[in-house]
Amino acid sequence: MNEQELMTAFEMLPDWDDRFKMIEDLGSKMPALPDDARTETHRIKDCNTKAWLTAHLDDQDPPRLVFHADAETSMVRGLMALMLLPFRDKTPEGVLQTDPYEMFGQIGIDEALSPTRRAGMEALMFRIRELALEHMPARA
Numbered sequence: 001m002n003e004q005e006l007m008t009a010f011e012m013l014p015d016w017d018d019r020f021k022m023i024e025d026l027g028s029k030m031p032a033l034p035d036d037a038r039t040e041t042h043r044i045k046d047c048n049t050k051a052w053l054t055a056h057l058d059d060q061d062p063p064r065l066v067f068h069a070d071a072e073t074s075m076v077r078g079l080m081a082l083m084l085l086p087f088r089d090k091t092p093e094g095v096l097q098t099d100p101y102e103m104f105g106q107i108g109i110d111e112a113l114s115p116t117r118r119a120g121m122e123a124l125m126f127r128i129r130e131l132a133l134e135h136m137p138a139r140a
Contacts, residue, residue, distance in 0.1 A: 001026065001081075001085070002085065002088070003085050003086065003103055006082065006085060006103075006107065007106065007107065009022060010107050016112050019112070020075070020112075022078075023075065023078035023079060023081075023082055024074050024075045024078050025074075025078065026077075026078040026081045026082065027071070027073070027074035027075060027076065027077030027078025027079070027080070027081060028074040028077070028078070030069065030070070030077045030078075030080075030081055031068075032070050033052055033054065033068055033069075033070035037052060037054050037068070037070075038050075038052050038070065039052075042054050044120070044123050044124055044127050045123055045127075046119055046120065046122075046123035047071075047076070047119075047120040047123050047124070048116055048119075048120060049071050049072050049073055049076045049120070050071065050072045051069070051070070051071035051072070051076055051077075051080060051120070051124070052069065052070050052071070053067060053068070053069050053080070053124065053127050053128070053131065054067070054068045054069075054131075055067050055068070055131040055132075055134075055135060056135075057092075057135055062091050063091065063092075063135075063137075064089055064090060064091055065087070065090060065091065065092050065095055065131070065132060065135055067084050067087065067128070067131070069081065069084060076120070079113075079117065079120075079121070080124060082109065083100065083104075083121060083124055083125070084128070085103065086098050086099075086100040086102075086103050087100070087128060092132040092133070092135045092136045092137075093132075093136070095128065095129070095132035096129060096132050096133070100125060109121075
């Protein structure tokens, strides 16, 4: 799913109960991280549900940052998939220049989340930026 498909789906599902079911379905379709990636190093701090995020550079020119996420529940996995959409197919520099709250504001997700889930969202956004910085090309 890309951002436009998400916007279309959200327009067709005006009720947040239905939207959350769709988000949970997204999470249930996400591949699980292997056990060796589910470590404290990859864990999203300040998220009540155990959740992990990894990233690596692909072999494109210029290299794009590829994220892999997992969590203990399909709802949190789905929220992570949704929140990673604005960063898809971007270089580390592109990730750092992206304002995900533009998309989040359009769909109203930040207002629909509980304070606990919003805190988890902020922790995920922080970790995404950390990983982008870690994968920036070395400057000579």
